[in-house]
Amino acid sequence: MAFVVGSGCVGCMSCVAACPVEAIEDAGGVAKIDESKCVNCGTCAAQCPVSAIEEG
Ligand code: SF4
Numbered sequence: 001m002a003f004v005v006g007s008g009c010v011g012c013m014s015c016v017a018a019c020p021v022e023a024i025e026d027a028g029g030v031a032k033i034d035e036s037k038c039v040n041c042g043t044c045a046a047q048c049p050v051s052a053i054e055e056g
Pocket residue numbers: 005008009010011012013014015016030031047048049050051052053
């Protein structure tokens with residue numbers, strides 16, 4: 001299981017700031033999660049204002 005950014009991302013970058021292990025980056029206006037760094041804490045999904053991050 002891994003957390004992924006879906007097509008609903010509006011680029012607010014709240015998740016980038018919230019991730020405790022800096023696994024999320026701005027990939028041209030949308031967030032992108034580096035699965036090799038992600039520890040599956042779920043903080044980003046809880047933080048996203050448009051529920052664009054899903055566990056899948
Ligand atoms: S918090 Fe949600 S809308 Fe904002 S950049 Fe992250 S995935 Fe996109």
